[in-house]
Amino acid sequence: MSHHPGIFKPLPARYFCHPEEGGATNVETRLSRLPGYLTPNRQFFVRSHFDIPELEAADWRLTLTGDALSREHSLRLADLERLPRVSVIRAIECAGNARACFARDFGTAAEGAQWGQGAVGVAEWSGVRLRDVLALAGLEDGAFHVLPEGLDSGRFARPLPIDKALADDTIVALAMNGEPLPIDHGFPARLVVSGWLGAASVKWLGRLEVSRDALNTYWNTQDYTLAGPDYPAEGEADGIPITTMPVMSLVDLEDDARLGAGDTILRGRALSGEGQITAVECRLDDGAWQNATLHTPNIAGAWVCWSLTCQLDAGHHVLQVRARDDRGHEQPDSMIWNDHGCLYNAVTRVTFYADDREADCQPQERLTSL
């Protein structure tokens, strides 16, 4: 097994942008270029911590180990393919999505890739339930943590509590939008931990440890935590380890987009971890808050597309957007600082420009150029 530094798939500028401090392994989706509800594989954002392993399906093994299993076990792909299949349409969103907004709001950048709003995507993931995989090694009572570990060069690993590991929609995915997992997205097998931060959905899965005790790693104690002056340390962590993603709305616009003046349809998406979005409200400049139209489908754990018809005068504009979910969560007016710049979800604010000369404008409210 060799490791490849960077990303395999083509990264044309019309689909992707490169966040500052993102390095060679991270790339962000231009939401304005999505053709519809699902994010095509070739347009899905990539966030990898280490170099990517080049794996052969025939050589791949998943090792099951730990004191809460009856026996150690090594599985091949064919063993997984013998289990009942499941498929879920779910978002995967980086906990650092919209991190660049901390710099905008606080005047200080949080550490890490300065993501705009495109470190998120929705795909149909097909595979088998993690609980069916664990059962093959005899899962015992008293299990506390499941630690999935990747085969990337840094063996990325972050633990899950047993309840989430056993959930109906926690899966070992073998396919993404009906295709074998692309190498950038974890070929041949990755976790999909519905509604949780993307870092939980470990790629290039190679090992699962199931323990009666807590299994901590750097990734739930020193990173992917809410840490800072306003957050208490919790156990071995420097703050509160992140689990579910919060309610958030996104706008299908580039920063400082140039739109045509006149009648326009503004569009975006909204999502909320494991929940379902019930309302999206928009405010243009100093106008009143208005309800955006929610489109179908609206899948819990994935996202909903919204739109707002409006009349744009020529000149600069500010659009604010806030979403609510079925669990009573809504986007706050402002954020509390956290050192890792995670879970930014204050009321979404984008600035753009409306121009009388339509020819100069960006293809917002237009189809992706195919």
Added chain:
Amino acid sequence: MSHHPGIFKPLPARYFCHPEEGGATNVETRLSRLPGYLTPNRQFFVRSHFDIPELEAADWRLTLTGDALSREHSLRLADLERLPRVSVIRAIECAGNARACFARDFGTAAEGAQWGQGAVGVAEWSGVRLRDVLALAGLEDGAFHVLPEGLDSGRFARPLPIDKALADDTIVALAMNGEPLPIDHGFPARLVVSGWLGAASVKWLGRLEVSRDALNTYWNTQDYTLAGPDYPAEGEADGIPITTMPVMSLVDLEDDARLGAGDTILRGRALSGEGQITAVECRLDDGAWQNATLHTPNIAGAWVCWSLTCQLDAGHHVLQVRARDDRGHEQPDSMIWNDHGCLYNAVTRVTFYADDREADCQPQERLTSL
């Protein structure tokens, strides 16, 4: 422009079967091999009436004509791309799907491709509303029919009433599951007429005529009608022109499948034209009717996946399945004959075999072999 006889994409036997009388332009999806909810482009059934045109995006033109438009108009792809984009997840199902069941039930084959149950698929279609396209040529009051015509070798064409043409989810699709339309599926542009027979969703769209009068073609008068002893002729047609697809359930099993005996999960899909499925019931051999579990998503106009856990004794079995929708429709116990063998939707019946030697079995309830 040249025409290609047959189908462009690879047709591996694990994804497709060739219905009798299907010729070189038609191929059926093996439902047992679908990885999840959406049908990947490479696994989508193909039903073409004529040879496929090889078109260049840059050369493509859509001609708008007819006495209910203010002016004749010719559009390029770039003109469509300037319209508001829409995306819908919808089934396309051939009106002749399950036609082979007529031969089984009546002892006489209806004319045409002897489809099993796989002349159906669900994809995300992205493009622009047909009504926005018609507006570019000044749609006038009093329009009655819209006739879309394809650029295939036989200029396939079948009219739509204006109300359906103007519906929110009647679209000119430019993409399928986030990819440009594959050539087999209508590149660069096709109609998607939600909930109607597949023949309404004209591929390789080249012309739209909008008329104040009825515009009949062979395809709504001599074919794609319900015709026969029990159906009256209607206007110029030999029967009743087919519009909406009926409620129908499908089983993700091959004919005469060989499954493992013991605990098994039987799976399938159910759909109903423009409606949403509310219940699926199954009956195994002489047992009672039981409710199958419906999975998410359940999108109106697309389909819902269902499953039933059961205990299979070794030997032959018969599974019956019937679905209901939110409009009060359900599958009838038996069909009335129609000459073209369309809209078969009597209670679904499949026979299969349960075997103690699991190694011989088919990968039902297993992932597609990737």
